[in-house]
Amino acid sequence: MLSEVIVRARDEAEGQKVLKAIAQLRDLWGEDEPRLWLLARVEASYPHLVEMADAEPRSSEWLASFASAMGAAADGIEEVEKEQERFDQILDKIEKDRE
Secondary structure: OHHHHHHHOOOHHHHHHHHHHHHHHHHHHOOOOHHHHHHHHOHHHHHHHHHHHHOOOOOHHHHHHHHHHHHHHHHOHHHHHHHHHHHHHHHHHHHHHHO
């Protein structure tokens, strides 16, 4: 997940705040929660995750930012699926070239 954020964050400060918000959610949901990976992979959720990191955990501001982050992540599912398909195609090509 760290690599997802490093690649997508505009700068180190944004990356740290995104990771802080994801860590807060990990504490609520558990380590292997797929929604954490989705949030890390959808760059449009980052501004909302930054707001979460700046807000008091579980405050109304934090919850509103969380809802916005999840909305952005839901809107980005299609792009994540396309990205995964492209990655799978590249892996298949590499595997075939090895044979």
